[in-house]
Amino acid sequence: MEARRRYHRYMPSSDASDTPRRRIVEAAVELLESGGPDAVSTRAVAAAAGMQPPAIYRLFGDKEGLLLAVAEHGYAQFLESKRAQFDPQAADPVDELRRGWDMVVEFGVSRPELFAVMNSATGGRTDAAHRAGLEILHGRVRRLAARGLLRVNEELAAQIIRATGLGAVTTWHSTPAERRDPTLLTILRESMIGAVTRAEPAMPAAETGPAPAARALRAALPDEAGVLSDAEQRLLHEWLSRLAPENGTPLA
Known part of the structure; x- marks a missing residue:
């Protein structure tokens, strides 16, 4: 819940005032995260926003248009947090990479339904937001390269970082709750560090005893x-x- 509160601090600039569009998008996000995509019907969203269904069709066209707006909303929150966290002057770019990876995984783990909608949406502002996020990632990778810390080329490094983050989120949610082990996320992150950089991975201590x-x-x-x-x-x-x-x- 703490992660969700943190990411709710930012609202997209297009929804910055209490407009019908903002009320509808916020209602759709709440329904999505409490009941999944099937809960985001135009009738349910309109009722939750205190509006009539025709307003949704007028503003978004259809349910797909509404989900695209939800994805834009999620990207805006995520990017604002990512930009606030990114420190191009950080003394240790490897630790800065760790923090960035952790932030992506925390978002995906704490807000799975919104994360899934964001990753499936294409077009318009979601593409622009996706590119903006990639620019931040490539900035981190470039700093590693400038320090002579990369083990692979920059493009492959960025792909490995993204693949391990998305894989971590997917694996976490596909594992029954009683079998989830946070150590998995640490090991995946440090495996990424070892594959991408020349830094020593901070792996959990090996088991001893019987x-x-x-x-x-x-x-x-x-x-x-x-x-x-x-x-x-x-x-x-x-x-x-x-x-x-x-x-x-x-x-x-």
């Missing part, structure tokens, strides 16, 4: 029945799960 051995034993156990009795299999599985849970930190 957990690696327990995982190896679990992987090596035969699948066929008969080696162990059912009771022995259950007991062994309990022991291995305590030493190395399939999702989470080994028990102390």
Whole structure:
């Protein structure tokens, strides 16, 4: 929720006053984020904005036009935050790259429905906003190149940064909530740092103790029945799960 409040601080300049367009777009965003794209019907949006459905058709043409305006709204919020966060004078361009990557992933993780609409929208101001975001990314990459810190060429570096960020968001949301591990995001970010720059990735410390051995034993156990009795299999599985849970930190 904190991320959502932060990104709501900025309103697109075209919606800066309390206009019908702004009320409709804000209502559509709220419905999108609470109920997904199917909740953004012209009737529901009009009711939430305190207006009649014909106003939506007059201002946006149809539902697709409304979703395009929602994407523009999201890009405006995102770009304002991105520009505020970007510091071309930052002492360490690698740390600045980390912060930029984290910001993109935080936006996608905290606002998945809006993020999806933004990434599927094309045309008009969304294309312009997308290009503006890429300019900021390329600015970060150029600073790395100027310091002799790039491991690959600038275009490939930008592609890797974008691909790992989008992949992180997609994987996070496609994973059941009870199996999500924030360590995944750190590892993906640091893998990107290692692939793009000459800096040392700040990877999480490798596991020590019995957990690696327990995982190896679990992987090596035969699948066929008969080696162990059912009771022995259950007991062994309990022991291995305590030493190395399939999702989470080994028990102390």
